[in-house]
Amino acid sequence: MKKQEKPLTFRGKYLLLTVLLFYGLLFLLDRQSALLALQKSGAVLIKIIPIFIVVILFTSILNYFIKPKQIARHLGHESGIKGWLWALAAGVISHGPMYAWYSLIEDLRGHGMKDEFIVVFFASRAIKIPLLPFMIDYFGLTFTVVLSFYMLLGALIQGMCMQIIQSKKPG
Amino acid sequence: MDYVYFVYMINSAAKDNTRNRTSPKPSFQKVLRKSSLSFLAMTPLLLATIGLVGMFQVLVSPEMLASLFRGHPLFDTFTGTLSGAAAAGNPMVSYIIGGELLNQGISLYAVCAFLLSWVTLGFIQLPAEIEVFGGRFTLYRNILAFIFAMITAMLTTITLQVLS
Numbered sequence: 001m002k003k004q005e006k007p008l009t010f011r012g013k014y015l016l017l018t019v020l021l022f023y024g025l026l027f028l029l030d031r032q033s034a035l036l037a038l039q040k041s042g043a044v045l046i047k048i049i050p051i052f053i054v055v056i057l058f059t060s061i062l063n064y065f066i067k068p069k070q071i072a073r074h075l076g077h078e079s080g081i082k083g084w085l086w087a088l089a090a091g092v093i094s095h096g097p098m099y100a101w102y103s104l105i106e107d108l109r110g111h112g113m114k115d116e117f118i119v120v121f122f123a124s125r126a127i128k129i130p131l132l133p134f135m136i137d138y139f140g141l142t143f144t145v146v147l148s149f150y151m152l153l154g155a156l157i158q159g160m161c162m163q164i165i166q167s168k169k170p171g
Numbered sequence: 172m173d174y175v176y177f178v179y180m181i182n183s184a185a186k187d188n189t190r191n192r193t194s195p196k197p198s199f200q201k202v203l204r205k206s207s208l209s210f211l212a213m214t215p216l217l218l219a220t221i222g223l224v225g226m227f228q229v230l231v232s233p234e235m236l237a238s239l240f241r242g243h244p245l246f247d248t249f250t251g252t253l254s255g256a257a258a259a260g261n262p263m264v265s266y267i268i269g270g271e272l273l274n275q276g277i278s279l280y281a282v283c284a285f286l287l288s289w290v291t292l293g294f295i296q297l298p299a300e301i302e303v304f305g306g307r308f309t310l311y312r313n314i315l316a317f318i319f320a321m322i323t324a325m326l327t328t329i330t331l332q333v334l335s
Contacts, residue, residue, distance in 0.1 A: 010215050012219055012299060016218055019226075033229050036229045037226040040225035041221050041225025041226070042225075043225075057203075059206040059209075059210070060202045060203040060207075063205070064202045097224075098293060102304075103209065103213050134263060142331065146334070147327045158315045158319050162311060162312070
């Protein structure tokens, strides 16, 4: 028998409705600002569409080549030190806003990725490789190196704190 | 190194697949369709967040953010973390605002905390984060990010003072 596909359920409908209401209100109070805000949102959307495509492709490639059991081995409870390093590296090389990655991380979490690795991934995203030259230009090389070092260290410690919190979780 | 590791993961995955093949593997097209649909299901959430980002960029100016600082390192570090978390947009903008804040005499503690929380925290994306990861995880992750933005800012500034 053919397996039935789950119906598509949209998420965040009420949030979108609330934001649209805010826009409506802003449109009534200050039409120009509302239009400008819409323009800015449109610009953000256009800018991150390529990232969305990368996320969809990356999720598909992972799901096609790697079984949930293998994801659990690399990013789950049995992953060990390489899981931490993998989460750290993935966070550093990931590009674009945090919310663009929610879908992929949710998928990996469903396949066994540990919450502490999600924390490490999001925390290490503070380092933006393409923007490092700008940071050096604005704040200097020493500042950039010192800050990056503490950010990476902080990301790992945050993950460890999450691990402790999770181990104390009731049930 | 990351790419080498990725190739290793793909290879070991392929080996495992040949070892324990229990059910027929779905085609890549099917997997792509499934991933696209699960991403599509998230579009209202993402559109709402992007809408909030646009609104914030228009309604909150860099001058408004700069006016929040008072000149006290500890208080300013806290304010820097809060305002960075409340702000939205490209991190590049945070560098420009951070540079301006430094020029206006705001402490490095505050600017550093501001830069960090801009990328690791986000009040605007909280509803989306709660929807995807759950309230408990979101709460703990954001509290940790908030505390560590302040600690990292302090450590960075102190280290720079020692080095200079």
